[in-house]
Amino acid sequence: MLHRRTLLASLALTLVGTTALAQDAWPSKPIRFIVPAAAGGTNDVLGRHLQEPLSKLLGQPVIMEYKAGAGGAIASQYVATQPADGYTFLLHGSGLVTVPLVQRKPLYDAMKDFVPVSLIGTSPMVLMTHPSTPGTLKDFVDYARANPGKLEWGAAALGGVGQLAMEAFHSAAGIKSMVMVPYPGAGPAAQALLAGQTKYMLSTPSSATRGFVAEGKMRVLGVSSAKRSPLLPDVPSIGEVVPGYDTETWFGLVARTGTPQAIIARVADAVAQVVAMPDVQEKIRGVNVVPQSGTQALGDILKKDHALWGKVVKENNISMD
Incomplete structure (x- = not known):
């Protein structure tokens, strides 16, 4: 019995060590940023400003992939079905929240299927x-x-x-x-x-x-x-003139729910370093976006947007279908 317990304990330690080693090895292949529109949009431009310095910090190429259509829902649904292994991120904006709210049969749930990684910036309308x-x-x-x-x-x-x-x-x-x-x-x-x-x-x-x-x-x-x-x-x-009115668009990175927290933290830290670079800040402002970063900052915006836009959709009976 003692021998069996010792064997099981050794096996458990081996599994823990293997898991830790696998996480430490991340990233071991290129990282994909899925863009929910054709090349040339603000999401794409922001991603390209971050692409090279992020690749250097993370030690692997950051690749931009485009999946346009359905107001961004095609890209969002795609990322929601990818492995939660930290190699596929969604570079989206406010439409991540608004689109499923106006669909009668949403393809994804913005609050359940994704977790915030980092804000990149905000822009007033x-x-x-x-x-x-x-x-x-x-x-x-x-x-x-x-x-x-x-x-x-x-x-x-x-x-x-x-x-x-x-x-x-x-x-x-x-x-x-x-x-x-x-x-x-x-x-x-x-x-x-x-x-x-x-x-x-x-x-x-x-x-x-x-x-x-x-x-x-x-x-x-x-x-x-x-x-x-x-x-x-x-x-x-x-x-x-209209007290209480406050809306902004945002741009940021989200990942599929279940992505390891250690990977999210590492990507968020790398994004923060890049967004803080003076030349990158100048480029971001050049597309009328105020540079910002942070996982919690994006999480707060997602919650605020979901409550605000959900109320607006319901009160005005808005539907895309």
């Missing part, structure tokens, strides 16, 4: 308006409140964060019955605003919209974050 409408945030809100149903607004994607953030703005500001016009992306929505086919929209800022604003073809009246953004310090926050 901006309220952009046509020059034919009032020229200040307060005057625009007052006019919209007093004229229900008289303005058209553009949505860059049905069920996307821009649509949900606009519905939250309407509710907080007491604006009713405006006409939503959906478009297949932020570019077409911005072109419709330029042409006067719509009168306002919420979207992330870009170099193109900055040019239109400089030429007087559209206005930026406010940013969606609770406080003024360091990216646009001269633009008031919407919350200055």
Whole structure:
């Protein structure tokens, strides 16, 4: 009996040692970042800014893979079905949370199927308006409140964060019955605003919209974050006129639930080191994103977004299907 117990104890120690050795050996092959859109989007650009320095820190190549479609749900579902071994991460944004909330038959559960690894940055949306409408945030809100149903607004994607953030703005500001016009992306929505086919929209800022604003073809009246953004310090926050309004888009890394905590911690530490590099910070700000990092920071955002957008979807009966 004693011999048997000794043998079992030795076997247990061997298994523990083998497991520890396997974790210590991570990573032993390339690490994949799955991007939920085609190459060239903000997720992709941010990933490429991190790619080389992360590869050096982790000792293995970081490879970008693109799985576009269904508002990012295809990429999300793919990662949710991959082994939880620390070799496949999802480089996503706010759509990770919003898309399953607006689907009648969600392909994944953002809060159950994934764990936060690290935030990369946040970006406020901006309220952009046509020059034919009032020229200040307060005057625009007052006019919209007093004229229900008289303005058209553009949505860059049905069920996307821009649509949900606009519905939250309407509710907080007491604006009713405006006409939503959906478009297949932020570019077409911005072109419709330029042409006067719509009168306002919420979207992330870009170099193109900055040019239109400089030429007087559209206005930026406010940013969606609770406080003024360091990216646009001269633009008031919407919350200055509509108290309590606070929404932002985010970008970050998540992993499949079950991924070893030691691996998550190592990747999060590497991301924090890279995001803190001055040249990387400059590149991130260049795509209108405020550099940030942290596992807990991303976890807090996911919980906040899930509660906020779930409420907006329910109150406005929003569905993508």
